[in-house]
Amino acid sequence: MLTQQEPTPTTPGMTFDQMLERVRYEGAYPTRDRAEDTVRAVLAALGRQITGDERVDLAACLPLEAARAFTSQIPATQPLTGWGFVKDLAARIGGTPATTRWDTGAVLNVVSRLAGPDLVDRILAQLPAGYGLLFGRAELTRAA
Structure with a gap:
């Protein structure tokens, strides 16, 4: 019997609604509206931090509404x-x-899954310390 698989967060062309549902699940938010408000606020804040090719490349990985935010x-x-x-x-x-x-x-x-590990590595290399954990990665420090 064939069943249709649900798109995963790494599926190219993820819709904004799919992204919101994934964030709603990950964040345990009670409503879609709460997840949407969170996505828009976090992405707008992230947009104030990332520049250059990483900014362009990340925007290209996101659903249109998320990229706009x-x-x-x-x-x-x-x-x-x-x-x-x-x-x-x-x-x-x-x-x-x-x-x-x-x-x-x-x-x-969710953003890190959409972007993929190579782009996340480039983004983290551009940002100051402390973003690794926010992207779900271990925050490694170098010995003095």
């Missing part, structure tokens, strides 16, 4: 550390750092 922001002149990113986003959305860290992880985990 991501590219709607002008990159900051001084990128924030990972913790600074979470604190800034918490202040903008009126959340706590703990819940904002959860929200960020739920969204960026």
Whole structure:
């Protein structure tokens, strides 16, 4: 018997609705609207941090609505550390750092699957310390 497989987060051409459902599941959000608000806020904040080819390449990996939220922001002149990113986003959305860290992880985990490991490596190389954990990766530090 043939069954239709549900698209995975790495499926090219993932729709925005599929992305929202994946984030809703990962973040355990009670409604689609809550997941959508979270996706838009996190992607807009991320859009203030990423520049250059990585910005263009990441936008190309995202569903159109997500790419619009991501590219709607002008990159900051001084990128924030990972913790600074979470604190800034918490202040903008009126959340706590703990819940904002959860929200960020739920969204960026899906984004990292859409982008693939090579692009995520390039993005993390561009950003200050602290973003690895937000993208669901171990944060390795170098010995002095």
